[in-house]
Amino acid sequence: MSSSNYYKFLFSRFYDPFMHSIEMKELTHRRERLLSPLDGTILEIGSGTGINLPFYSTNTKVFALEPNPHMWEIIEKKRHYTCNLEPIVKGIEDPEVQMRFTEPFFDSVVCTLVLCNVPDLRNTFRFIEKVLKVGGKLVLLEHIRSHSNFSAGIQDFFSPSWKFFADGCNLNRETDKVVKEFDFKLEWEEYFSISLPFYSAIYEKQ
Template identity: 40%
Template sequence: MTKLESTLQPIRKELIGDLEGSILEVGSGTGTNFKHYNAKAKVIALEPSSFMLDKSKAKLPKKTQITTYNMGIGDKRLDSIIKNNSLDYIICTLVLCTIPDQNLALDKFKKWLKPTGKLIVLEHIHAQNKPNRLLYNMVNPLWKIVGDGCNLNRDTDLSIKKAGFKVESEHYFKKALGFYQAVFTVSSSK
């Protein structure tokens, strides 16, 4: 486990460990979050990379209800898997940087979440100061190739708010990159 991931593990556990109900995990990657879900969580885990999905299946805990799907958020088949107003939670941990159309994803999240549902995120975000913002913008084209579609220069925190989600709690912190953890509710103007 990397030093960064050892820092993020307690945050992941805090964000998702007590959740119950219908949950969508977007971009489940290698299954890093799987061990944190409790037995009352019914998780739909999406991962567009079959390589990553194979790694995650090896981490499926026995006492959890996690169903994996090899598809991305833009896959039209999701409409038959996820009904409108059906999810209690949507989990995004280090994934919104890679989704090609972040706004489309956020619109789908609002549609899928119950009126009482919550969007829970742990994401790296664009640098806050001008010199680092310039650096991130310069490095991003190469980083995106090396990082399998990861964008260093997304203001994901602001994008979620602009999409109409309301902040319930948020925390900014720095570990090599700027990070953002937050819980959002669906705005009543849905």
């Protein structure tokens, strides 16, 4: 096993224990509120250990993008979902993904704690804009760069080292601002804090 592959293996095993307290106190109920109303065909970008999957209804088909194969080992062990799941062991910018989905196809696109990690945030929103049907939902649950200059400066300072240790995670992505550059209509949003500032929102494709 290469060093990079071993790192991905370790990251997959430590992720759930590391996040457990935050999930139970702050995130699980938000995930359920955001995801349980969705139906139809869903694209989930960055499925991780499958923490969202139990909240999708049985009448959904979820195309789940997750490039780390060790995360899929965790998902298969859990088997805790009832949606129709199609695993895609690729990232959002993989050429196979870009070539497979080229027109409006999805009723919803879900991004939870992943947009900090994608190679290019604006390219990701362009892709979502392309593959989401008119009237379709974009669901976000992400940590973001603080609106406080002092706190944002701290995030900017620590982001390079955090990115190295946290599998590419950027602490200081302005996701809540960048999404508004695209053709999505805001339906609902919430700002909250868990050590880091977080942003939860539902947008509709115009």
